[in-house]
Amino acid sequence: xxxxSAGVWAWRIGILVVVLAAWEYLTGIKAISxxxxxxxxxxxxxxxxxxxxxxxxxxxxxxxxxxLWRMALSTVQSxxxxxxxxxxxxxxxxxxxxxxxxxxxxxxxxxxxFNSLPRIALVPLITMIFGFGLLAKIVLAWSIVFxxxxxxxxxxxxxxxxxxxxxxxxxxxxxxxxxxxxxVPSALAWTFASLTPSISFALIxxxxxxxxxxESGGGLGYLIIQSLGTLNAADMMVALVVxxxxxxxxxxxxxxxxxxxxxxxxxxxxx
Amino acid sequence: MSRVRIAVRDxxxxxxxxxxxxxxxxxxxFDVHDRxxxxxxGPSGCGKxxxxxxxxxxxxxxxxxxxxxxxxxxxxxxxxxxxxFQKDTVFPWRTVERNIALGLEYRGVSRxxxxxxVREAVRLAGLEGFEEAFPATLSGGMRQRVALMRSLVVNPExxxxxxxxxxxxxxxxxxxxxxxxxxxxxxxxxxxFVTHDLSEAITLADRIVVMTRRPGRIKLVYDVKLPRPRDVxxxxxxxxxxKEYGEIWHALGEELQERAx
Numbered sequence: 001x002x003x004x005s006a007g008v009w010a011w012r013i014g015i016l017v018v019v020l021a022a023w024e025y026l027t028g029i030k031a032i033s034x035x036x037x038x039x040x041x042x043x044x045x046x047x048x049x050x051x052x053x054x055x056x057x058x059x060x061x062x063x064x065x066x067x068l069w070r071m072a073l074s075t076v077q078s079x080x081x082x083x084x085x086x087x088x089x090x091x092x093x094x095x096x097x098x099x100x101x102x103x104x105x106x107x108x109x110x111x112x113x114f115n116s117l118p119r120i121a122l123v124p125l126i127t128m129i130f131g132f133g134l135l136a137k138i139v140l141a142w143s144i145v146f147x148x149x150x151x152x153x154x155x156x157x158x159x160x161x162x163x164x165x166x167x168x169x170x171x172x173x174x175x176x177x178x179x180x181x182x183x184v185p186s187a188l189a190w191t192f193a194s195l196t197p198s199i200s201f202a203l204i205x206x207x208x209x210x211x212x213x214x215e216s217g218g219g220l221g222y223l224i225i226q227s228l229g230t231l232n233a234a235d236m237m238v239a240l241v242v243x244x245x246x247x248x249x250x251x252x253x254x255x256x257x258x259x260x261x262x263x264x265x266x267x268x269x270x271x
Numbered sequence: 272m273s274r275v276r277i278a279v280r281d282x283x284x285x286x287x288x289x290x291x292x293x294x295x296x297x298x299x300x301f302d303v304h305d306r307x308x309x310x311x312x313g314p315s316g317c318g319k320x321x322x323x324x325x326x327x328x329x330x331x332x333x334x335x336x337x338x339x340x341x342x343x344x345x346x347x348x349x350x351x352x353x354x355x356f357q358k359d360t361v362f363p364w365r366t367v368e369r370n371i372a373l374g375l376e377y378r379g380v381s382r383x384x385x386x387x388x389v390r391e392a393v394r395l396a397g398l399e400g401f402e403e404a405f406p407a408t409l410s411g412g413m414r415q416r417v418a419l420m421r422s423l424v425v426n427p428e429x430x431x432x433x434x435x436x437x438x439x440x441x442x443x444x445x446x447x448x449x450x451x452x453x454x455x456x457x458x459x460x461x462x463x464f465v466t467h468d469l470s471e472a473i474t475l476a477d478r479i480v481v482m483t484r485r486p487g488r489i490k491l492v493y494d495v496k497l498p499r500p501r502d503v504x505x506x507x508x509x510x511x512x513x514k515e516y517g518e519i520w521h522a523l524g525e526e527l528q529e530r531a532x
Contacts, residue, residue: 161360163356163358163360164360164362166327166329166354166356166360167354167356167360167418168373168377169347169348170327170348170352170353170354170422171353171373171374171377171421171422171425172350172374172377172378172425173373173377174377177377181362181373181376181377182362185362185364189364263405264363264364264365264366264405264406264407265363265407266407269405269407269408
């Protein structure tokens with residue numbers, strides 16, 4: 001641990017405790033005493049930490065038809081699949097177009113057009129084609145991740161240092177060896193840098209897919225929409241908290257992988 | 272004199288900068304013999320690096336030709352040529368060891384032999400303890416040592432060096448001069464060494480090709496008579512060194528003055 005990080009953590013926990021306590025307290029005092037439903041801050045809209053905790057325990061239990069952990073698992077699963085398929089296809093497409101001027105020129109307008117289309121507008125169409133299950137969510141996450149990785153890899157493949165290619169050639173490399181030892185590693189450096197935003201966007205794609213996907217798709221997005229239907233702020237808050245936790249854990253995990261893969265870069269060197 | 276390895280014949284290069292044609296090299300001819308260390312010096316922009324680039328197939332000549340071992344230089348570099356760039360071309364994602372191994376990997380040398388030869392190269396370059404280090408953690412001098420050993424480990428018969436020590440401080444440069452001379456003393460590769468540093472050229476070379484300012488022509492070819500082996504530090508105080516430096520500087524100085532006027 002770095003020096004002084006204990007102090008930083010104390011502050012963070014302190015702020016969290018104060019916010020939660022204020023939330024709990026302020027949603028408990030009524031504006032006019034004994035008149036039901038009139039609060040300074042109405043827990044109907046934002047719930048209360050104690051109520052959220054109770055609902056969390058309840059939703060995790062087997063008393064509900066679709067327990068919380070299964071919804072969370074469904075979200076995580078679709079996110080990771082969309083992410084993995086997205087980076088693989090995005091990398092291959094980026095490399096291909098990055099190294100061939102002709103293909104790049106042919107495809108350029110299609111790519112720009114498709115990428116400028118708000119991806120959320122595709123949700124109903126994707127759901128129509130791929131059904132209400134897991135697949136639609138994965139496709140949606142893929143459609144976002146693909147372009148992030150694609151554009152990064154494309155840039156990377158374009159900006160390969162020509163002198164490195166010449167050096168490899170002087171050392172006796174053939175064209176395939178140059179691809180493997182110079183172009184792919186150079187492009188990968190850019191691809192890796194796009195992993196952290198990709199995982200966040202994959203999660204966005206999945207949740208949006210779950211909004212419309214209904215019960216068979218499951219997931220935390222479904223819980224949010226269901227809570228909207230029953231005007232249940234506590235359940236919605238449970239879903240948001242779990243989503244936030246998933247987002248943080250995945251981002252940190254990817255960050256670890258990124259640091260490992262890019263450990264040769266000056267900015268990742270240990271001091 | 273031994274056989275001619277590199278023959279430069281009436282070589283010219285004109286670059287197109289938009290609508291303008293800029294002549295960089297104009298009608299240059301000289302020979303580099305087997306096992307000879309030739310330096311090319313001249314004011315900046317005189318096309319000396321362009322000549323080297325043409326020898327290494329990095330740039331195509333506008334007119335004239337270069338023969339390496341009697342074969343005209345084409346689109347791909349001749350296999351017997353090694354090249355050291357001024358710019359840092361060490362692969363940043365590979366460790367020191369794996370950078371030096373590159374050329375052997377490309378040639379399909381067995382893992383075992385790669386290990387042996389790389390260890391030897393690491394030892395020669397004084398890079399022990401840095402085998403697993405990534406280039407980002409090394410100094411400029413160390414990185415250039417890696418680049419040099421990476422070229423030498425595949426035993427090129429002809430070594431083209433484009434201001435390889437140009438970006439280094441004087442002290443590091445002198446160390447690398449000594450190391451290069453020691454390495455060259457073992458195998459006597461044919462070397463063409465481009466530099467703008469006259470003392471570097473005299474320290475290292477058998478012959479010095481002095482270029483005029485742009486468009487580059489040959490001003491004179493000077494035979495360095497200093498005995499070998501040379502001590503890069505002691506050399507600088509010897510009377511012969513100073514005499515040779517004075518003679519070449521006189522010729523080079525004319526070029527620099529014309530540029531100023």
